[in-house]
Amino acid sequence: MVTMFFLALSFAALTSMISTVELCVRNFVDHGVERSQAVGFTGGALFLFGIPSAALWILMDESTGVAFPQFLEVQDHIWGYGLMFSGLFIAFSIWKYGWNRYKVWQDENDIEGFDFRDYLDNGVSSFRDDFINTGDNDWWIGKWWDYIMYLGFPIMFTVLMGSYFIDVIFNVDDPWNPGNPKGISIVLLFWGFTAAVFILLNRWLVSRPLYRNVPEGAEVPIDTLPGGEDDMILQVGDIWTGGDLDGDGSGKDRVLVAELA
Structure with missing residues (x-):
C-alpha cells in the first residue's frame, strides 16, 4: 500500500511538471520558436536552476533538533508569496486589455472624456466577452467574474501581501539583513533579479510575431x-x-x- 501511494505521488508530480513546462514552452512557440528548441532550452534551464536544490545542504535546528534542507526552506520563503505576483500580472493584463478596448470604443464612437458607466459596459467586460464567452464555452460566465477580477482580487492581494510583510517585519529578528534567510531583503533581491530577467526576455519576445491558435x-x-x-x-x-x-x-x-x- 505504501509503495502504491508513493508511486501515485510520483506520477502526480510528473504530470504536474508537464503542464508547468508546457506553460513556458507555449510562450516561445507562440513567438515563432520551434517546439523542439523551446522544449530543449526550457528543460535545460530547469535542470541548471534545479542543481542547487539537488546539492542542498542539511542543517540542524538547535532549538528543536530537527534537520531541514536550508536551501529549499529559503526558496519556499521567497516564492510562497511570489506566486501572488504571478496572479497580479495576469490580472493586470486583463485590466489593461479592458482599458484599451474602452479607448478603442471611444475612438470608434467619437466620444471624449471618461464615463464610468461606459467603461463598465465597454471596457471591464471586454476580456470576458472576447476570450471566455466565445460561444464555445460550456458555462456562461456572468458579470460576477468582473467583480472578482476588478474588486475582489485587488483586495485579496493587498490583504495577503500586507499581512505577510507585517508578520515578517514584526516577528523576524533583523528582517532587513540580506543574509537572513527568513527576512524581507532576500525576498526582494530574488524578486528583483527575476523581474529583470523577465523584462529583458520580454523585450526580445515582443518584437516577434505571435501565432493565433486557430x-x-x-x-x-x-x-x-x-x-x-x-x-x-x-x-x-x-x-x-x-x-x-x-x-x-x-x-x-x-x-x-x-x-x-
Missing part, C-alpha cells in the same frame, strides 16, 4: 478574432515580412511553421 478545420477568419487585425498576429504558414527575426542581420522573411496545440 484549431484545424475551425474555418475562423483570423481578423475576426481578438487582436486578429494586428499585423504582428499571424497563422501557421503565413510569411513574416516585418524584418529580422533571428538577430543575425539577414533580415530574411520566414515562413512561420511553429506547431499549434
